[in-house]
Amino acid sequence: MHNPPKINLELSQLKSQIKQWGKELGFSDIGVSHTDLSKYEAEYFNWIGENYHADMEYMVKHGTKRTRPNELEPGTQSIISVRLNYFDKSAESAISQLQSANKAYISRYALNKDYHKLMRKRLQKLATKINEQVDDFSYRAFSDSAPVLEKSIAQEAGLGFVGRNSLIIHPRAGSWFFLGELYCNLPIPADTPFEKQGCGSCTSCVDECPTQAILDENKIDARRCVSYLTIEYNGEIADELKEKMGNRIYGCDDCQLVCPWNKFTDDTQEEAFRNKHILDKANLLELLAWDEKTFLKKLEGSPIRRIGHNQWQRNLCTAIGNENYSQNNLTALENLKTNSTIVQKHQQWAIKQQLKAQKLEKTTKVGMENNRYPTPNKPAIVPKYYGS
Numbered sequence: 001m002h003n004p005p006k007i008n009l010e011l012s013q014l015k016s017q018i019k020q021w022g023k024e025l026g027f028s029d030i031g032v033s034h035t036d037l038s039k040y041e042a043e044y045f046n047w048i049g050e051n052y053h054a055d056m057e058y059m060v061k062h063g064t065k066r067t068r069p070n071e072l073e074p075g076t077q078s079i080i081s082v083r084l085n086y087f088d089k090s091a092e093s094a095i096s097q098l099q100s101a102n103k104a105y106i107s108r109y110a111l112n113k114d115y116h117k118l119m120r121k122r123l124q125k126l127a128t129k130i131n132e133q134v135d136d137f138s139y140r141a142f143s144d145s146a147p148v149l150e151k152s153i154a155q156e157a158g159l160g161f162v163g164r165n166s167l168i169i170h171p172r173a174g175s176w177f178f179l180g181e182l183y184c185n186l187p188i189p190a191d192t193p194f195e196k197q198g199c200g201s202c203t204s205c206v207d208e209c210p211t212q213a214i215l216d217e218n219k220i221d222a223r224r225c226v227s228y229l230t231i232e233y234n235g236e237i238a239d240e241l242k243e244k245m246g247n248r249i250y251g252c253d254d255c256q257l258v259c260p261w262n263k264f265t266d267d268t269q270e271e272a273f274r275n276k277h278i279l280d281k282a283n284l285l286e287l288l289a290w291d292e293k294t295f296l297k298k299l300e301g302s303p304i305r306r307i308g309h310n311q312w313q314r315n316l317c318t319a320i321g322n323e324n325y326s327q328n329n330l331t332a333l334e335n336l337k338t339n340s341t342i343v344q345k346h347q348q349w350a351i352k353q354q355l356k357a358q359k360l361e362k363t364t365k366v367g368m369e370n371n372r373y374p375t376p377n378k379p380a381i382v383p384k385y386y387g388s
């Protein structure tokens with residue numbers, strides 16, 4: 001990014017053009033940020049210092065490249081920040097899936113095609129359009145693919161505020177969108193940052209998070225977050241957390257499902273994000289029956305493939321362990337063949353949980369006859385939701 005660009009348009013004119021092209025390419029919103037993220041730097045390193053990043057080493061190893069755009073891409077003069085809605089309103093309701101313990105809950109963003117490539121290709125198309133007006137234009141496109149402080153950039157570009165759940169929320173659009181950026185060598189005038197924090201006295205996400213992972217000051221302790229545990233972490237999950245995970249087998253959406261701003265979510269306009277894998281209705285035992293070949297075949301193009309078959313089975317065992325007792329569950333767990341020690345540990349835990357639930361069910365039946373135990377064993381699920 002070292003050559004100064006030659007521009008055939010006024011920069012402010014070009015900026016309106018970029019916004020127009022972005023909308024035509026299907027982005028839900030687009031803004032421009034400056035490159036000074038210094039006010040976020042201390043918060044970022046405090047978060048790392050507290051070990052809230054768990055074992056995501058990629059959050060540490062790039063040092064200040066994440067908070068100083070010019071260290072990642074020398075010559076960067078402004079950042080174009082975009083969002084793309086992914087919520088598919090035609091998918092089975094998130095609540096009904098979460099409330100049916102024999103079903104598998106998969107986070108909304110992963111029901112469909114992987115977004116990483118799609119976002120970057122779309123950003124590249126935008127860059128090509130800019131390049132037609134600007135000689136020596138240089139850029140780099142990102143979407144969750146490099147040490148970039150995407151949420152802080154989006155806030156500076158006016159795309160929304162950081163909610164207590166730590167996600168970017170726009171008052172007219174909620175939070176069900178992906179973020180992406182173009183770091184570029186043009187000094188495009190920055191938009192006004194989104195200053196107003198919109199949470200007010202609401203604490204729904206903090207109260208409803210199944211594992212109490214949301215800390216003060218809009219921070220997440222990844223070590224407790226179900227999204228981290230099911231997607232990023234490949235080890236043995238602590239029993240205390242397993243029990244709270246319910247039937248969530250890939251990611252978690254509770255802190256978005258309870259957010260009142262998500263009443264205003266628009267349906268995705270992207271065909272690629274329309275539910276094709278039938279994962280919105282999936283049943284735990286049906287998914288446990290997939291061997292590795294089936295897992296890879298069925299999940300072609302899905303972000304879920306990245307966690308691999310062992311982690312998939314580990315997550316399924318946890319969810320089945322949290323389910324009400326059934327002979328089918330117990331048989332499926334006992335018949336599961338795996339060489340992975342981690343999966344074996346979760347399998348043994350799940351068998352124990354099922355046996356406990358069986359015992360409790362028997363006691364409960366007797367108890368209920370005597371009116372002693374009014375509620376049967378249920379996994380942790382969130383009782384109140386907005387939207388879907």
Ligand code: B12
Pocket residue numbers: 039040041043044045047056059107108109143144145146147148149150151152162165166167168169175176177178179180217218219220222225227228232250251252253255
């Ligand atoms: C690491 C990561 C995770 C981790 C950690 C989450 C986290 N909140 O940090 C885990 C695995 C848990 C995770 C989970 C999810 N993630 Co994630 N994740 C990321 C990633 C790669 C980095 C985020 C990061 O830098 N975290 C570090 C913390 C410290 O930074 P921060 O939260 O941005 O906080 C900064 C500011 O908010 C600000 N700040 C906060 N408080 C205060 C207070 C003051 C006083 C000041 C001055 C500043 C300040 O300073 C902080 C430090 O700079 C980004 C992509 C990217 N490159 O940015 C995606 C990203 C944040 N994830 C995303 C998504 C969709 C999710 C999930 C919803 C997926 C799912 N369904 O399971 C969950 C949601 C969990 C949650 N509530 O955050 C989207 C969010 C889109 C949006 N609307 O905001 C992103 C942007 C990916 C993308 N390109 O779309 N994720």
Ligand code: SF4
Pocket residue numbers: 165208209210211212213214220224225226227251252253254255256
């Ligand atoms: S994704 Fe789930 S576990 Fe993580 S902070 Fe949100 S509600 Fe809590």
Ligand code: SF4
Pocket residue numbers: 163164165166198199202203204205206255258259260261
């Ligand atoms: S649920 Fe409430 S506190 Fe949490 S992010 Fe949404 S508005 Fe903010």
